[in-house]
Amino acid sequence: MAMDTVRVGIIGAGWMGVVHAQGWQSNAPRGEVAAVADVSEDRARHIADRFASGRAKIYPDLDVLLADPSIDAVDICLPHHLHTEAILKAAAAKKAILCEKPLCLSLEDAARIRSALAETGVIFQAAHNQLFQPSLIEARRLLEEGVLGRIFVIRSIEAGQNRGFKTGRAPVEMGQGESSWSWRSDPRKSGGGEVLDTGWHGTYRLLALANDRPVEVTAMAGRYFVEQIDAEDTGFLLVRFASGMIGEIATSWAFSFASGWQFEVAGEHGSLAGNARRLVHQLAGWSQPAERTNEPVVTYTREITHFIDVLLRGEPVAASVDQAIRVLQLIKGAYRSVEEHRAVSLPEDPTRL
Template sequence: MAKTTGKPVRVALVGCGGIAAEHVKGFIKHADRIRCVGMCDVSAENLDKRTRQYGQPTRPFSDWKVMLREMAGEIDAVDICLPHHLHAQAILDATAAGKHVICEKPMCMNLEEADRIGAAVKRAGVTYMSAHNQLFMPAVQEAKKMIDRGDICRVYLVRSQDCFWANWGEGGNPFKGSWRAQLQTQGGGELIDTGYHPTYRLLHLAGSNVASVHAQMARFYQQIEGEDSASVQVRFENGAIGEILTSWAFANPYGTHQIHVIGAGGQIFGSLETLYFLPQGWHEPAKMSFQPVNTFEAQIGHFADCLIEGKRPIHGYEEGRAVLEVIVKATQSAAGWAR
C-alpha cells in the first residue's frame, strides 16, 4: 500500500493552460479533501487565470523543479497538466521528490519513458494516477458493473469512439502552429490525444490483456504533422474483439454511441449519462438515465480519497502504460499512411 497523506491533500498544479481549468474545478468541488497550495506555469497569463479561478492563495512558480525544492515540506502531490513532451520529466521529478502524482493523458510519449516512470513510482513508493476522467462517466461506470456481473455473459465485441470536427479558431484550424501540430511535442496525432479516451474506455470495459493491434490512419482536415483520424482494431487475450474510432475531422457516425458492448447474452450501449440494455431476444432496449457527472471533478475527488485512504486509483501506472502500448502499436501498424 502506498503511503497516505493528511486531510486535505496538499497539491501543486504544474501546467495552468486550458485543461487545468477542469482540474481546478475539482479542487474547488472537493475543498474538504484537497487543497491547491502551489501553481506553476511559464506563462504569467495562465498562472493569473488559474489563480483567479481558484480564488484561494497559492504560491506561483515558473519552474516546477524550483517549486518542488522550495515547497518540499508543503506538497503531498503534484497534478500535471503540461504539453505531452513534458509529462515524463515532470513525473520523474515529482516522484524523485517523494510526491504522489496525477497526470493528464497521455502518461508520456513512448514505452521507454513509461518504463522509467514505472520504476520511479515503485522506487518512491508513491501513488500514480492516470487522469482517465471518462471512467467516471455514468454510462461507462454502469456498463462496467453490468459486464463484470455477467449481464451479457461472454463479451464478443467492445466498441469505443470519440469523434468531432475540430474547426474552431483562426481559419477553422485550432491546432495549426501549436505544440499539438508537431510530432516532437505531441508524440503523435489525434490518437495519442483525444483518441486516448476511447482507448482507455475500451481496455477498461474489455477487462483483458491485449493480444494484437492493427490500425488505419489518415489526415483529412487538420494542419498537423500526425493523423487527425484513426480506426484501430484490437484482439484481446480472452478472445473478444475491440474497435476504436476517433477523429478531429468528423463527428461520431450518426446514431452511434460512445461505447457499445456485445455479448452472448445481449448488448449494452450508450453515452454520457444514458445507457441502453438490449438482452438477447428483445426487440427494444431498456433505457437507463443517470444524473450528469463532471468527470474531471469526480477524478480529482477520487485521487484525494486514494491518497487519504491509501487506496489504489481506478487507473494507475499499469493502465496508463497499457493504453500507451495500444497507441504505439497502432501507430506502428499504420506506418506509411502519410505517403
C-alpha cells in the same frame, strides 16, 4: 497520508490546468490548489485568483514548486513532451502524482516511469477522466456480473470535429501564453496525432470494458479535416484480445457520429451502448431495451475526488501506471501497424513492442 486536505500544485496552467483547478475547487475542503507553476505567470495567477482566492503560490517552474514542502501532490497538465521529466522529478520529490494523458511519448520512458514509481513508492494516478462516466461505470458492473454472457465485440468511440486548430484560439478563458494548438502542431512536442491525443480516451475505455489483455492491433489512419498538423486526425484500430474478443476504436478530430454512442458491447446474451447521459441494454428476447439516464457529470472533478480518496482513504487507484502503459503500448502498436501495413503483436510486457 495523515491529513484532511490534499494540497496540490498544478503544473501547467493552460486549458486542462483551468479545468482541473475547477475540479480541485469543487472538492474543497478535501482538496486545495496551494500552488501553480507555469512559464506564463499570467496563467498561473489567473488560476490562483479564480480558483484559490489568490492564496495559491505562483511558481515559474516545476523545480521550485517541487521544492515546496507544503505541497502534497502535483497535478501535471503540461504539453505531452514534458510529462516524463515532470513525473520523474515529482516522484524523486515524493509528491503524489495525478498526470494528464498521454502518460509519456515512448515505451522506454514508460519503463523509466514505472521503475521510478516502484522505487519511490509514490502514488500515481493517470487522469483517465472518462472512467468516471456513470454509464461506463454501470456498463462495467453489468459486464462484471456476466449479464451479457461471453463478450464478442466492443466498440469505443471518441470522435468530435476539432475546430480549435482553425481558429488558433485557446479552448477556454485563460491567461496569456502559447496556444494549446501550437505545441500540438509540433510532432516533437505532441508525439503523434489524434490517436495518441484524444484517441487515448477511446483506448483506455476499450481496455476498461474488455478487462482482458490486448494481443494484436491493426490500424488505419488518415487526415481529413485538420490541416495544421502533420499527422493523422482520424484513426480506426482493430484489437484482438487474449480471449479472442474483438475491440474497435474509432477516434477522430474530423467528425462525430450521429449516434452519439461512446461505446457499444455485444455478446452471447445481448448488447449494450452508452454515452454521457444514457446507457441502454437489450437481451435476446426482450421487446425493448432497458434504459438508464443520468445528468451529465464533470468527469474531471470526479477523477480528482477519486485521487483524493486514494490519498486520504487508501482506495485503490482506478487508473494505474500499468494501465496507462498498456494504453501507450496499444497506441504505439497502432502507429506501427499504420506505418508497416500489417497486424502488430502486443507482448505481455506492456513496455515492449
